[in-house]
Amino acid sequence: MHDVNWVALVIFVLLFAFITWLGFAAARWRKGDLDLLHEWGLAGRRFGTVVTWFLVGGDLYTAYTFIAVPALAFGAGAVAFFAVPYTIVVYPLLFLAFPRLWQVCHKHGYITTGDFVRGRFGNRWLALAITVTGIVATMPYIALQLVGIQVVLGGLGLSGTGWAADLPLIIAFLILAAFTYSSGLRAPASIAIVKDILIYITAFVAVIVIPIELGGFGKIFAAVPPAKLLLAPPGPNTTGSYGAYATLALGSAFALLLYPHSMTAILSANSGRAVRRNAALLPGYSFMLGLLALVGFFAIAAGVKGLPEFAAGFKQFGNNYAVPALFLHSFPSWFVGLAFAAIAIGALVPAAIMSIAAANLYTRNIHREFINRNPTDKQEAQMAKWVSLIVKLGALIFILFIPTQYAIYLQLLGGIWIIQTLPSVMIGAYTRWFNDWALLVGWAVGTFAGTWMAIAADLKPTYPVHIGGFTFPGYTALYTVILNVVVAMVLTVVFKALGAQRPAADETAAADYIVA
């Protein structure tokens, strides 16, 4: 503990104490009966455009993103910038499909995608597949948020051995678990406002102050090895890095909004119009993320990897230590404390929403559907509160006892799995044409093919598809969801030809989807 940065630590702890108080106080914000699941788990669907902006922004642009995207730029260069086209193409999807989902969920009291699919297609097994996919894909994502906290705690000098080393992370986790249990979605929503202001301050100071210290963008980019500065132009008979870049951006955009925590934040808005307005306003975060990706290049130019004081951090956290090291190198201690608090608090917001989303899914679509069909409102809300604790405990145990790399692999697989819910959820928002069993088979084929391809590609996100003499390296999730849709379409036609049509199952009507 001899290297502790005390000034930074004090600022960090003060900010953390403030958001802890805020998280508990949030229970009384836009007061509702927290013994009802839609009050605890969706904050009563009462958030207007501005709070939704903070909540969805704080939810989708996670602390891990702010660590990992610059780390990828630092290590691999230009390819990390795929985060920018990714967060550009995601907003048309948010604008088009999700206000429709908001409307139908509001009308029928749906809290999860599982609820929606159950109502739309009347098939509990399809709803179960959607639910389990959501929970399984979310778990490693929560674990990665804790990695974000670990990295900045390491940056503060809070290292040690054995239990002492993990104690700060455990304390942060207990705080998170307690205020999520007591305040539900109101806690991350209120904290998101503080967190986002801190993150914006950090990002803009970083992209103005550090380039001045380093002598301007020209010098920074001159320090980046030429091979990392641009995408490698594809060779003959392949789409090469271009195909990988574009499919990663497009596939990630499709996957992102299907995650349960995206849905939870979107459904807590007070209207479909508030969701639409946010499709135009949320790119503010994309712009900041793009600037933060450049921070990875600043770290190259500052040469932090070669500095002896950061050797231990890079050894422990790899390139994820690039941003903390650069901040320690470039900023006065008090600002380091603020920046690190921004990242750590930035991990708590999505972690809280993810655990709430997973808890809503379990409670509504597993417990209520298969175990206790007629819970009281209070039992249902209480069950969700307990499950949110269990989910977070699982993530904590994962991070403490299993190598971080496994969480990263599982999160990669999670993206491939969650995108397989696209035909039922996103296309389902437009049409009931698909046969429900055909959707289930499509989901299974996509999930198994995606998992197999990812393993065959040594757990890299892209898989080289060979057709004729051509090679198309692309994001496995995008390839397999196309396979999923094709299988579901073919089987729907086959089942309809065999007369298996059951038109009465849909409990929603076309008018339920129209954005008022």
Add this chain to the structure above:
Amino acid sequence: MNSEQGQKDGWSWWYLLFLVQFVAVLWPPFYNQVEPTWIGMPFFYWYQLLWVLIAAAITAGIYLATRK
């Protein structure tokens, strides 16, 4: 042109404008180059950052155009 139909099924022809941003940022040959640089930043980077702003403006325009 489409107001009556738009209210019935939620579709508007304005939505086709979204395709512009898909094409602009998902085709790397458009922007995978260093020149022209801007304040020392290669084209690859400032082009994509600029499109964040253009795409937001397009989305806002579509929102306003399709508001009742």
